[in-house]
Amino acid sequence: MKVTLRRFTPDPEQAIIESASVCWKSVPRKQILPHIIKAGHWTPLEFAQFNFRIEGVSRSLTHQLVRKRVGVAFCQESQRYVKYKGGFEYVTPESILHCDPGVTYCDKDAYQVFLKAMRSAEAAYEQLLELGVPGEDARFVLPNACCVTIDMAINYHALLDLCKERLCSRAQWEIREMVGLLKEEVEKVSPVLAEYLQPKCYWLKHCPEAKPCGRQAVSGQ
């Protein structure tokens, strides 16, 4: 998995501060940023947009990711148009990666089953293409594990919302890893903005999940 911040609104903190201060016709001051974030006035945060490229993630992840509808745009590699000649790349979950085929001692199990499934899917896909089946139909045999590239434009308000859900320890591992990398990329250009990219318990000051991770106290209720 690889995440790259390709473009963003120049001087994103200042962009937010200057537009936020229009509301009060006030002088744009640095303190406005933590103030509006803590008070929940998040519309001005939409004046900073970040464009990411996300590579080497599974179609399981992208199917989940594109469910986000607000403040975000996606350009995803289309299996309808792109043909995977000579095999496709795929994501192997940690829980399956128990043993490595090049290693002598190995339980040979989950990983072998998985590898075989990938090879079967590759073979079927290539045969269908050779038989003249259109790419958009041959892809019906491609597995969720298939790697794709997806570009995401997201404003800072929507990014905060994404982190609320997906940085939570209860989030699915692949998307949590990806959102962690988004945060690292933002950190390089604005440590101040990166600091607020936090799971929802940070904002609630309690954990609403049925199975808490211990980061925040569970609510007394």
Add this chain to the structure above:
Amino acid sequence: MKVTLRRFTPDPEQAIIESASVCWKSVPRKQILPHIIKAGHWTPLEFAQFNFRIEGVSRSLTHQLVRKRVGVAFCQESQRYVKYKGGFEYVTPESILHCDPGVTYCDKDAYQVFLKAMRSAEAAYEQLLELGVPGEDARFVLPNACCVTIDMAINYHALLDLCKERLCSRAQWEIREMVGLLKEEVEKVSPVLAEYLQPKCYWLKHCPEAKPCGRQAVSGQ
């Protein structure tokens, strides 16, 4: 594939007409509906919402469908939570369904390749579950062809926009079939509203596609 309209705003035409007439403080008259639709004043159309259940469609379709972000909500069967014990159902594209295994004469090809791929994926999925791999990771071997159920709430404005793209003869066959069934369901409760569920060339009065189907003349430009 099965599409069912499960609930909708009562008296949807009247709901639109009454709210549209607030703008002009006018008497709600039937003629307002064609007028606002033709004039492109589509916000009042959002006062009618339709809730559909869509069953027996592929994950390829749903991945495409959930890209729609405005005026729409989805509840999709989650492969993270649902376990497919004893095999999963799948969608077979027409281009692959050349021959039937129960038939004596058969070119044995595309369909056999496809069937074998489905069985391999099923076997791999079940073995991974038996080896203790969590369902959310075992699903990485499931193919795009896998059937799911998805519920969609969509307002009439967004439904018009969906039809613009997906009723076009250039749209992918499975989603075009599905949108055709949405239209049939609306027709049962409001023939007037169903009538405007049309591909984009209906509104443009010309075809903007590189490969036109002939329904509308290609623009002279």
Add this chain to the structure above:
Amino acid sequence: MKVTLRRFTPDPEQAIIESASVCWKSVPRKQILPHIIKAGHWTPLEFAQFNFRIEGVSRSLTHQLVRKRVGVAFCQESQRYVKYKGGFEYVTPESILHCDPGVTYCDKDAYQVFLKAMRSAEAAYEQLLELGVPGEDARFVLPNACCVTIDMAINYHALLDLCKERLCSRAQWEIREMVGLLKEEVEKVSPVLAEYLQPKCYWLKHCPEAKPCGRQAVSGQ
């Protein structure tokens, strides 16, 4: 001010429960509703939509209200098209309504100033129309206090979000009153759904405002 719930998704609780249970392919049970609300899985809540008519509110209120962009549609009486012959109705803030002109003892002040301003605006507006100025330009003299009617279609997810901000004691009085009436209308058709229409401190379990009202403890931070 008058708020009327004119139409809504039939059986709104059940609509939500049935679509939410698609995610887990589970039996639709009543307990799903409080579960998804508390867990923050609010997308299924968009399967219930409520259409309200709001009458007798000021243009100050509607200018604020229409800032809500997600899950909501508005049809507002247009001062561009509607002409107010014979005077317009207006909203008088409580802080101005200190004295009543029909009452003998009266400080004669704020309310008199306000009344005079309304009459001046009415006179100017009518004179401009008589001089042939188009209605869309004559309205430039109309005050914020001017009453309008606005229809709002809003799904239950968006309604919860609206209440978070606008039922807070720090919200502007007129819009807080209006949202209180929305809640009363929902209560008539679904006490269960109405119960969750609460200010943000209900969800946070602490008050994030600089000037707390005491309903929830201020966060220790």
Add this chain to the structure above:
Amino acid sequence: MKVTLRRFTPDPEQAIIESASVCWKSVPRKQILPHIIKAGHWTPLEFAQFNFRIEGVSRSLTHQLVRKRVGVAFCQESQRYVKYKGGFEYVTPESILHCDPGVTYCDKDAYQVFLKAMRSAEAAYEQLLELGVPGEDARFVLPNACCVTIDMAINYHALLDLCKERLCSRAQWEIREMVGLLKEEVEKVSPVLAEYLQPKCYWLKHCPEAKPCGRQAVSGQ
């Protein structure tokens, strides 16, 4: 009225082209831009965002402008927080600006009525403040003509949609003027992107309005 483009996605054309080419895994070429625009594939256009400051426009205009809900964010000077001591600025419609008070020959009419209305509103507003009425209530006497500043962040997809409606000769004059200035600002940084900022008849290749301006032929239908 003054419109300033304050910030935008660096190299906006290239940002769009690079993300659009992810869909086909193709080399990012300049020709992709006109292709996707003409074919109606407008999601990649959301990878370019423009932040404008708009000054000296009426509250009539902003009330209309903020009705736009998709791909756009606003920060508006709030009459709830800002106090207009010593008078407010206002917009005078052309239709009212027939005569100038400094000119000897003058029909004395519409403009005088308008000026008087502004002065009455100013006087009432100041008196209410002096009497201790809170600013958020005193503003109820302020007219639609009142000037405000509003910041708008808008992606290029949403900007195209805004121009479809608001560059049409049937749009209200003040907002049409404003959108014209948005276009001029974009032209300075990207003539290519500015070129597509056009009224809806440009895309339809016919005029759907009841009272056409003649720019495009009325549809035969």
